[in-house]
Amino acid sequence: MRVRHSKQVVMATTYALLAEEGLAGVSVDAVARRSGVAKTTIYRHWPSREALLLDACAQMGPQFEVPDAGSFARDVRALAQRVVEQLLSGPYAAILLSLMDAAERNPDLAALLAAAQAKLVEAVRMVSARARGRGELRRAPDAADLAALIVGPLLYRRLFSHEPLSDAFLRVVVDNAVRLAGGNIDSQARGLRR
Amino acid sequence: MRVRHSKQVVMATTYALLAEEGLAGVSVDAVARRSGVAKTTIYRHWPSREALLLDACAQMGPQFEVPDAGSFARDVRALAQRVVEQLLSGPYAAILLSLMDAAERNPDLAALLAAAQAKLVEAVRMVSARARGRGELRRAPDAADLAALIVGPLLYRRLFSHEPLSDAFLRVVVDNAVRLAGGNIDSQARGLRR
Numbered sequence: 001m002r003v004r005h006s007k008q009v010v011m012a013t014t015y016a017l018l019a020e021e022g023l024a025g026v027s028v029d030a031v032a033r034r035s036g037v038a039k040t041t042i043y044r045h046w047p048s049r050e051a052l053l054l055d056a057c058a059q060m061g062p063q064f065e066v067p068d069a070g071s072f073a074r075d076v077r078a079l080a081q082r083v084v085e086q087l088l089s090g091p092y093a094a095i096l097l098s099l100m101d102a103a104e105r106n107p108d109l110a111a112l113l114a115a116a117q118a119k120l121v122e123a124v125r126m127v128s129a130r131a132r133g134r135g136e137l138r139r140a141p142d143a144a145d146l147a148a149l150i151v152g153p154l155l156y157r158r159l160f161s162h163e164p165l166s167d168a169f170l171r172v173v174v175d176n177a178v179r180l181a182g183g184n185i186d187s188q189a190r191g192l193r194r
Numbered sequence: 195m196r197v198r199h200s201k202q203v204v205m206a207t208t209y210a211l212l213a214e215e216g217l218a219g220v221s222v223d224a225v226a227r228r229s230g231v232a233k234t235t236i237y238r239h240w241p242s243r244e245a246l247l248l249d250a251c252a253q254m255g256p257q258f259e260v261p262d263a264g265s266f267a268r269d270v271r272a273l274a275q276r277v278v279e280q281l282l283s284g285p286y287a288a289i290l291l292s293l294m295d296a297a298e299r300n301p302d303l304a305a306l307l308a309a310a311q312a313k314l315v316e317a318v319r320m321v322s323a324r325a326r327g328r329g330e331l332r333r334a335p336d337a338a339d340l341a342a343l344i345v346g347p348l349l350y351r352r353l354f355s356h357e358p359l360s361d362a363f364l365r366v367v368v369d370n371a372v373r374l375a376g377g378n379i380d381s382q383a384r385g386l387r388r
Contacts, residue, residue: 155353
């Protein structure tokens with residue numbers, strides 16, 4: 001039990017340091033100092049700073065459960081909202097930029113981003129399959145393409161153009177996904193509860 | 195003439211350092227060392243490292259001329275290709291990440307990104323207006339929204355998911371923009387010369 005607890009504390013500390021100071025702020029020394037867990041203990045569980053970092057990001061990072069809100073438009077909206085809340089709000093936005101930057105030079109971190117993306121694509125795939133099962137959609141666009149067209153514009157606004165991720169913009173993104181999949185914008189998107 | 199030349203050399207050196215080493219690699223010392231221009235001369239033209247950096251990015255950064263390729267689909271494709279070539283290929287991808295990261299804490303750099311985005315939006319606006327003038331489009335989506343739906347997915351693939359910016363994916367993005375603007379996918383996008 002104590003081992004489990006100290007592992008948990010080390011994970012949370014690593015993640016918090018990452019959020020506050022970026023990748024450069026995460027060292028085994030800094031994690032040991034702040035968590036109160038001995039460096040030898042940390043190295044017993046993780047062979048390197050890199051391993052620690054990857055594990056913390058994988059465990060503490062955003063989770064994308066698959067929404068089931070009754071219509072394709074509602075499901076896409078729920079997904080988009082989760083991306084905004086988990087990936088692009090608060091501390092994770094800064095972590096994401098650090099990870100994206102480091103991933104340019106580090107294939108393990110690039111793989112971590114790819115894994116987050118795979119979860120997203122899987123959620124889009126399931127949501128689309130269910131909607132087609134209900135007869136909502138006339139087309140079956142590739143789930144990875146659809147994910148890029150949903151998440152990309154959110155990423156762009158939050159990290160590049162710094163325009164607000166307003167409710168109206170989320171609506172544009174959701175309507176676009178519905179249109180791309182051959183759903184009916186009017187009956188679906190307009191019927192969303194706001 | 196000599197002043198103009200040394201300013202140009204300082205600009206190019208600053209930009210090259212930024213591309214190679216990121217924001218952290220750019221200091222007035224480093225620029226002076228590499229360019230051979232004296233620090234006092236540099237400070238005569240730019241009051242601070244920040245001012246130098248902003249000026250270099252503004253002058254050397256990507257230019258988005260407005261394409262005029264005969265159809266909305268071709269124009270959007272030309273724009274998307276320019277974004278891929280100028281913003282997301284080669285050294286500028288790394289610069290962009292550095293800028294995006296620093297912009298989280300520095301409003302001047304955020305303004306620089308916003309200015310790049312404004313140029314993009316203006317190009318989208320002109321391309322759309324021309325296409326509507328030719329009777330190609332049934333809808334007039336907001337140019338900033340359209341820019342986000344064109345550039346966002348490219349940014350996402352290049353910096354987040356690391357999937358290839360393939361020709362097929364560019365086609366998805368262009369078709370999507372055409373559909374959003376109420377153009378005809380079949381007659382427009384399929385007719386693109388590849």
